[in-house]
Amino acid sequence: MKPAPFHYEAPEELRQALSLLVEHRDAAAILAGGQSLVPLLNLRMARPDVVIDINRLTGLDDVETTADGVRVGALVRAERLVHDRAIAAVHPLLAKAVASIGHPQIRNRTTIGGNLAHADPASELPAVLAATDGWITLADYNGSRRMGWRDFFIGPYMTARRAEEMVVAVDFPHPEGMDFMFIETSRRPGDYALAGVCAGLRVVDGIVAEARIALFGVGSTVVRATEAEQEIRGRAVDEAALSELRRGVADMLTPADDLHAPAAYRRHLAGHLAGQAIGSLWQAQRA
Numbered sequence: 001m002k003p004a005p006f007h008y009e010a011p012e013e014l015r016q017a018l019s020l021l022v023e024h025r026d027a028a029a030i031l032a033g034g035q036s037l038v039p040l041l042n043l044r045m046a047r048p049d050v051v052i053d054i055n056r057l058t059g060l061d062d063v064e065t066t067a068d069g070v071r072v073g074a075l076v077r078a079e080r081l082v083h084d085r086a087i088a089a090v091h092p093l094l095a096k097a098v099a100s101i102g103h104p105q106i107r108n109r110t111t112i113g114g115n116l117a118h119a120d121p122a123s124e125l126p127a128v129l130a131a132t133d134g135w136i137t138l139a140d141y142n143g144s145r146r147m148g149w150r151d152f153f154i155g156p157y158m159t160a161r162r163a164e165e166m167v168v169a170v171d172f173p174h175p176e177g178m179d180f181m182f183i184e185t186s187r188r189p190g191d192y193a194l195a196g197v198c199a200g201l202r203v204v205d206g207i208v209a210e211a212r213i214a215l216f217g218v219g220s221t222v223v224r225a226t227e228a229e230q231e232i233r234g235r236a237v238d239e240a241a242l243s244e245l246r247r248g249v250a251d252m253l254t255p256a257d258d259l260h261a262p263a264a265y266r267r268h269l270a271g272h273l274a275g276q277a278i279g280s281l282w283q284a285q286r287a
């Protein structure tokens with residue numbers, strides 16, 4: 001199938017793009033890497049009047065690394081995060097998680113802003129944002145605002161972005177003393193995950209000072225296992241704690257029953273992966 005007819009715009013300035021969004025609002029679609037939008041256009045599941053191609057905009061493909069984390073411009077390609085040594089030095093989690101998005105050909109086009117704006121509940125990057133308590137910067141013609149991941153993802157393929165706004169940057173903080181781990185299970189390398197986890201752990205004086213467990217592929221959006229995180233806080237991570245954590249994570253989830261896996265399997269898998277991640281982080285911090 002071919003896309004329904006649309007008007008094509010390729011602005012070279014951000015303000016020009018934002019002005020087009022004000023003009024066309026819901027009738028416009030932003031084209032970034034095109035890895036999700038183009039199939040949707042071809043299948044006519046998306047029928048915008050105007051496609052605003054943002055690939056010529058300048059200033060949205062910078063990466064800034066500080067001791068506190070990484071700020072990534074919306075047009076940075078996923079594959080860059082896999083190989084950039086400066087990013088890996090500050091936030092190795094990013095390279096690990098992003099390397100699981102599709103294949104190199106797909107990652108060469110996929111943008112960080114487009115991936116998050118697409119808000120696929122099985123996507124890796126929203127879980128990275130959730131585990132790092134990161135935020136998204138949205139710009140419109142009159143200014144910009146910062147939005148935490150909890151407010152941004154509101155449902156499957158749905159975000160709190162207003163029609164006249166564009167994602168311009170994403171911040172992935174790296175809290176001091178916290179180590180992160182990313183694990184997913186998919187049928188084949190490059191496939192979307194059946195379930196995945198992005199976890200963080202900070203150990204102080206032999207007990208857990210803070211744990212973070214973000215799960216993807218098991219709900220309508222990325223989800224943080226806040227109860228399980230609280231339960232393990234102030235404890236040593238022994239087999240009893242891990243067993244409770246696996247059960248707690250599995251019990252809180254209501255994943256889809258679909259052709260890829262039954263809900264019960266996804267729940268069990270998510271609990272298992274969360275236990276594996278927290279157990280490994282504990283061992284690493286104690287070593």
Ligand SMILES: Cc1cc2nc3c(=O)[nH]c(=O)nc-3n(C[C@H](O)[C@H](O)[C@H](O)COP(=O)(O)OP(=O)(O)OC[C@H]3O[C@@H](n4cnc5c(N)ncnc54)[C@H](O)[C@@H]3O)c2cc1C
Pocket residue numbers: 029030031032033034035036037038074100101102103106109110111112113114115116117118120122123124125161165166167168190191192193
């Ligand atoms: C074979 C295949 C395998 C894949 N596997 C995975 C996978 O394992 N994990 C995964 O996460 N993804 C996967 N993807 C999806 C891919 O990573 C998507 O491209 C990505 O999610 C969207 O990024 P994009 O830059 O291509 O955005 P586009 O396709 O250009 O846009 C996607 C959506 O976001 C909007 N948008 C884009 N940029 C912005 C912006 N700056 N501000 C506001 N809205 C914006 C668009 O209007 C559109 O609605 C796969 C894709 C393919 C084709």
